[in-house]
Amino acid sequence: MSLRQTLDFLLYDWLHADRLNERTRFAEHSRETFDAVFDTCERIARERYAPFNRLVDTEEPRFDGERVILPRATHEAHEAYVASGLLGAAQDYEEGGMQLPFTVEAAAGTFFATASVSIGSGMLTKGNANLLMVHGTEAQKAAFARHEFSGRFSGTMALSEPQAGSSLSDVATRATPDGADFESDALGPRYRLRGNKMWISAGEHELSENIIHLVLAKIPGPDGKLVPGTRGISLFIVPKKLVDAEGQLTGERNDVALAGLNHKLGWRGTTNTLLNFGEGKYPVRAQQGGGLDGRGAGAIGYLVGRPGEGLRCMFHMMNEARIGIGMAAASLGLAGYYASLDYAKNRPQGRPVGPAGKDAARPQVRIIEHADIKRMLLAQKAYCEGALALLLYCAQLVDEQHTGTPEAADEARLLLEVLTPIAKSWPSEVCLESNSLAIQIHGGYGYTRDFPVEQYWRDQRLNMIHEGTHGIQAADLLGRKVLMEDGRGLALLMQRIDATIARAAQREDLAEHAQALAAALQQVVAATRSAWASGDAREALANAVPYMQAFGHVVIAWTWLDVALAVPQGAKEPAQVGRLACARYFQRYELPKIGAWLGVVASRDPTCAEVPEESF
Template sequence: MSLRPTIDFLLYDWLGAPSLSERERFADHSRETFDAVLDTCERIARERYAPFNRLVDTEEPRFDGERVILPQATHEAQRAYAESGMLSAAQDYAIGGMQLPYTVEAAANAFFAMASVSMGSGLLTVGNANLLMAHGSEAQKRVFALNEFSGRWSGTMCLSEPQAGSSLSDVATRAVPDGDGFEADPLGPRYRLKGNKMWISAGEHELTENIVHLVLAKIPGPDGKLPPGVKGISLFIVPKKLVDTEGQLTGERNDVALAGLNHKCGWRGTTNTLLNFGEGKYPVRGGAGAIGYLVGQPGEGLRCMFHMMNEARIGVGMAATMLGMAGYHASLDYARNRPQGRPVGPAGKDPAQPPVRIIEHADVKRMLLAQKSYCEGALALALYCARLVDEQHTGAPDAADEARLLLEVLTPIAKSWPSEWCLEANSLAIQVHGGYGYTRDFPVEQYWRDNRLNMIHEGTHGIQAMDLLGRKVLMEQGRGLKALATRIDATVQRAIHVPELAAHANALSEALQAVGAATNAAWATGEPTQALANAVPYMQAFGHTVLAWIWLDVALTAQASPASAARTGRLRAMRFFFHYELPKIGAWLAVVSRRDLTCADMPEEAF
């Protein structure tokens, strides 16, 4: 079973991606060039990624005291990806990019995520370089970002610390000016950093000749103390190996040392590290500490870093989606070929009759339909968000601003909803396989282990929920939420005139009203402790409503297409979501609307 028909339908029939070529930035492109990119990425993913997904799971990264060792297949996959040009796909021609719409880039990267998300491709490197293109100096763009886009160097984001976790206000890494002339360095104001960073994906390896770390740290005040809270955080470029102003290695190692590899439940093909900055393992001449170059202004590091974090969050949602999709395809194939049991009813009572394939059982169809509705719906959402990115960057001013607002509201959903429900899809894929699914004879157990990370990294489920209810739906007097409601209502109005979809349109309208009422009820007292006590159930209900909207919008396109098995499948998946999933939001919103404090008020000693 191929992913390509689904990608083509969503990209071309539903989102109308070829129309982007009418815009000046994408004028050299057409469906033919988009297809060529998809063909290339599909081939590389099939040849360089998919065959080695189990290998990188079983041959974990190891440190020999000097270097991190990864399988040769990982090196070859990294090289093939870099040579494809996908690291700079969306960048200007002037710097070697393709000026490809982000919508098409996201669709093309889906093939790699499905083939072997564990091996990685370029998510953090591209996000790192994009941040520098937005907030770095001209020298920082030329020396660091362009070498990342070329694949010569790779990039990381260094936020969390062992003692602080996700609490960035408690960051303790220090950055002090490197001598009297620290501001005169051509690569930016030069500082010396000391501290520790935890959970750094791809923080140490030999896949590229250098690693560009983007590090959050605090500059001490005149009293030598670190400023409290997140407003005192600054952002620094800390390369693994020192470079000159032309981007050439100087031959000197920066004082960035691997303190340990984290041994993970899944996603084992990518190193995850604890890094020590400035602790003296690799002393740098002229002072103590790792050399770092300030990005932007002091104290504005978190604002800059959110550029990368938001991009990474959408990327995490896509990774979760494609892991769910991989499990769906595997379990569908298994169900079509595994004979077991006999049908319910008189015909099934004859033991002399041969067993039927398990896909003929209603409950197996239920599990497959659930997976299809979660994964294809999540893929549609991810590509819709990617289309909003293109609108924000190339649309008319009003349309661009609306796209920005919609992305603000949808980003927590695009990250968290697939992370929860495509993980559930992976669980159902194991269930379809039965006992075999719990063994390493089939890939579905690895897909579940790989996917379990996505509810945690780049902002946990709880953090995303508090961001959604505590900030995103309230920001700018609720303009983002109103813009989303307007788009949902537009879909409802189109669908209500299609007899086959009218009931679903009414159900979506009711769900939207319920979410709006719950939002108001949660904040009725203006007390954050009460409002946010049930932020996760709120996010679950909000996400299900968004996915129901996405499915109904997709169904409108499918309904108008010629009869086919694919058309029937999409309409049935939409129907499943409305009948089996959307009704769940009532229970979630009930505790939100009551500002139920059952959990918040639970005494610690009662546990």
């Protein structure tokens, strides 16, 4: 079964996404227009992405001292994507967009990620521009965001620093006002930034006219010192090339310099950079009292929002990117699954075992006829299609948040808060195991570059790290999301799961699964209470990762049970039988694992937290 067939079922038979056109914002759309978008994406991915996935892996970006050089195939793929209008597809008609539902936009992205995740399809550019459309001024939207949606500019997020990594409270990049009248610039209060940023994806290239960096930095206080912690962080637009109020290039380069390229295990087609801001390589004219007084040190940056609110603004892009990374993880898992399925159907090896053992005189069978190969294929299918279903559900929550009734929008917001850590991390971890199984099915061939599955595994391994590591997401889930608003978001999710359980209990073929999920849900609720029983955050969070693993498994078990309800009882069509088999596999093989994970959570087991450093 193809990706398109899976998307069609999940979108239309399960989520009923075609009903979104009943809402005013999407009234001019229909299933036909959604399908036309998918046709375009499928074609571009097939023609411009998939044939070059190996090429961009072997011909890594390189820096010649002046510019970053990428394969011509990357430029052509980017040009085709931009020409399709997909960068601004969800924007208003007045903005040149298509007013597509985010659900459809997210689904469309899977074609590109499955074909070649490291060529990329504008995730950061869209996230950058979307942030500015919410938190930027009208002038900033005109000069930067709208040119990103058109594909003329591209965007990044510059958070991490070499000495700080994911610890954003330790950001040391400084931003100081640029002259006495620094607030007079049409593009917003103008600052000078000095510092270094690490792990910046797409931080330097020539795919677009300009690169718009969104940079976290701290504004020194009256005493010249940086405010400690995250309270002092502000957000700045720092373009690679300076622009005027309409977004036209002034011809002057900003003081943003490439310090080096990071050479990665996977995602090799995307440049990953260390950038220096304000090192003096490209000194920019200084502003003083509204006039020009020579060349000054520091990269020009324009404040977004209010001082000290940078992290709040940046979370708009970070949360969007986390859903995007989860979708990339599911897509890479599916790419490995499709490759190993094809291999298993065509590779003859071994003979069936009969009552008297194996008969060497009989012809070989294809490996898909062996039970253990079916186990590995079914695991991959359950992991990856389950992850895809959850992410499409989250995408629909985004549409609900923006176009639903006030009550529905608030519920969607709460559900997204709770589900986002899982939607990012669960696919990243479990679909990596799926890619490992794809290698295993190929046997020794899978470990070579003769087949694509080793590259899928390498590309996948990054997803557990970027946009917040597994441990960070786990601490966010148990430390914040299940507690926020007195646990209202968690309670709402439990209600949604309970509703699915009640419906499934009425079906003879699903009643067993409903009962298992109900018991698992109670385990999660009890473990959550036990984790926080002492009120000591150190005790509660010591086992946050096992908690999220269990919570994620329960959420995917719920997702599969809900998907199974969209399959008619007694269905014989192969694809439908496969979906029911996935629901059954997850309930019987995966859900029982949560007991061990939740055991250490509920007991607040101190083994990991208290082992002395010297013991290692």
